[in-house]
Amino acid sequence: MDPIAASEIVKTLSLLGAAIAIGFGGIGAGIGVGMAGGFAVEGMGRQQKVKSELFRTMLIGQAAASTPPTFALVVSILLLFTNVEGAPLVQGFAALGAGISIGAAALASGVGSSFPVALACQAIARQPRMRRPYMTLMLLGQAVSQTPVIFALMISFMLIFLPGKADAGMVEFVTVLSAGICMGFGAIGASIGSGFAAESAIIGVRHHREPENATGVITRTMLLGLAVAQSPCVFALVVSFILILTG
Amino acid sequence: MDISGAELIRAAALLGAGMAMGFGAIGPGIGEGFAAGKACEAIGRNPDEAGLLTRTMLVGQAVSESTGIYALVIALLLIFVVKG
Numbered sequence: 001m002d003p004i005a006a007s008e009i010v011k012t013l014s015l016l017g018a019a020i021a022i023g024f025g026g027i028g029a030g031i032g033v034g035m036a037g038g039f040a041v042e043g044m045g046r047q048q049k050v051k052s053e054l055f056r057t058m059l060i061g062q063a064a065a066s067t068p069p070t071f072a073l074v075v076s077i078l079l080l081f082t083n084v085e086g087a088p089l090v091q092g093f094a095a096l097g098a099g100i101s102i103g104a105a106a107l108a109s110g111v112g113s114s115f116p117v118a119l120a121c122q123a124i125a126r127q128p129r130m131r132r133p134y135m136t137l138m139l140l141g142q143a144v145s146q147t148p149v150i151f152a153l154m155i156s157f158m159l160i161f162l163p164g165k166a167d168a169g170m171v172e173f174v175t176v177l178s179a180g181i182c183m184g185f186g187a188i189g190a191s192i193g194s195g196f197a198a199e200s201a202i203i204g205v206r207h208h209r210e211p212e213n214a215t216g217v218i219t220r221t222m223l224l225g226l227a228v229a230q231s232p233c234v235f236a237l238v239v240s241f242i243l244i245l246t247g
Numbered sequence: 248m249d250i251s252g253a254e255l256i257r258a259a260a261l262l263g264a265g266m267a268m269g270f271g272a273i274g275p276g277i278g279e280g281f282a283a284g285k286a287c288e289a290i291g292r293n294p295d296e297a298g299l300l301t302r303t304m305l306v307g308q309a310v311s312e313s314t315g316i317y318a319l320v321i322a323l324l325l326i327f328v329v330k331g
Contacts, residue, residue, distance in 0.1 A: 148276075170250050174258040178265030182322075185269030186276075193280020200284025204291030217297050218287050224301065225283020228308045232272035232279075232315035239268040239322045243261060246326070 010084040013092030017099025018079035021156075025072025025106030032114025033062045039118035043125030050128040054121055057135055061117030064142045068106035068113070068149045075102045075156045082160065090164035093173040097180025098156035101240075104184030105152030105191065109145060112195030116141040119202040127206060133215040134202055140219065141198020144226045148187030148233045155183040155240050162244065179243040186236020193229045197222055257330070264325035271318020278311040 040058035044051045079095050120138035124131045159176055201222040208214035286304035290297045 170254050171258045171261065174262045178262045180265075181262075182265035182269040185266075186272035189273035189276020189278075190280070191276070193277045193283075195280070196277070197280040197283035197287065201287040203284075204287035204289070207288065207291040208294060214291060214294065217294065218290055221290055221297070221301055221304070222283060222287050225279070225286060225304055225308065228305070228312070229276055229279035229283055231312060232275040232318075235315055235319045236268050236272045239264060239319065239326070242323075242326055243265060 006089045007084045007087055009089060010087045010092035010095070014079045014082060014084065014095040017095040017097070018076040019099070020096070021072045021079065021099040021103045021106075022069070022076040024103035025076075025110070026069045028107040028110025028112075029066050029069045029114065030110070032111045032117075033065050036062055036065065036114050036117035036121065040121040043121045047125045047128065050125060050131075053128060053131050054124055057120055057124055057131070057138070058117065060135070061114070061120060061138055061142070064139065064146075065110060065114045065117060067146060068109040071149060071153045072102050072106040075099065075153070075160070078160055088164045088166045088168060090168035090172050090176060094159040094162070094164060094176040094180075097177045098159040099180070100177075101152045101159070101180040101184040102149070102156045105149045105187035108188035108191035109149035112145040112191035112193070113142040115195035116145075116198035116202060119199045123202050123206045127211060130205070130211050133205060133211070137198060137202050137205065137215070137219065137222070141194060141201065141222070141226075144223075144230070145191050145194035145198065147194075147230060148190045151233060151237045152183050152187045155179060155237070155244070158244055175243050179240040182236050182243065183240040186240075187233055190230050190233035194226050197225050197229060253330075260325045260329040264322040267318050267325065268322040271322075272315055275311050275315035279308045282307045282311065 036058060040054050043054050075098060116138040120134045123134045201218050204218045205211050205214045282304050286300050289300050
């Protein structure tokens with residue numbers, strides 16, 4: 001039996017990384033987008049007058065919530081087709097790290113950015129005249145909820161495209177893997193937390209006695225809270241950078 | 248490939264750093280988002296107390312942040328201080 005070549009191990013690990021990226025990355029949006037659709041249907045049943053409004057809100061929100069798995073798909077395809085000819089062994093571990101990073105982040109961001117869609121559909125069914133502010137809050141919350149997944153995408157690209165040292169040993173293998181784990185799992189909390197915050201901001205506007213005047217103060221509070229909630233994810237990004245650049 | 252004991256320790260420290268910060272960031276992220284959301288809900292119900300509610304939200308988030316900072320400190324210690 002021929003001994004296994006380094007490039008074959010790199011290919012194996014890249015394929016595993018590709019599977020982790022899209023396999024886990026697809027879970028969150030799958031659940032979340034379905035949940036958003038469910039709330040939209042419920043709203044249509046309650047208020048048939050606004051069904052086209054609800055349909056539009058649902059579709060826009062679902063499209064935005066499907067961005068994280070699209071990132072995961074991009075990374076997955078990159079990992080499937082990268083050239084491993086003569087690649088050093090460390091590139092295989094970097095590919096696995098890239099898959100874990102985007103897979104875990106996309107899972108959380110898919111769930112997190114679907115919460116506001118569900119609540120926006122519910123709120124528009126009850127207060128159709130407020131559809132614009134609800135849509136704005138929903139999109140704002142989704143955008144912030146997807147910041148962590150963009151950090152994770154950045155780390156994945158760095159892991160895939162930064163050239164690995166040919167003489168890398170065990171320490172380098174573990175470092176790139178660790179950078180991927182750090183960013184991927186570090187993104188989970190901030191994504192889901194931001195989703196909660198945006199969801200509750202919509203509830204807050206709905207319960208206000210003059211909803212038209214409530215959006216300003218509630219949007220400000222939401223953005224302040226979201227900015228603080230992103231900080232753990234930024235710590236994870238910093239640690240990943242340190243691991244990639246110094247390790 | 249030969250692996251020395253020092254390399255093994257260094258590798259474990261770096262993997263530990265990634266795991267510490269990665270998993271350590273989950274809790275404060277969810278918790279702070281939750282606090283922000285509840286503050287928005289409360290302002291909706293009681294808009295006159297917006298200032299107090301925002302302050303309380305920030306204090307709660309700062310306390311929740313502390314576990315994330317512990318994770319960061321441990322991760323940095325593992326990267327820069329632990330030598331094999």
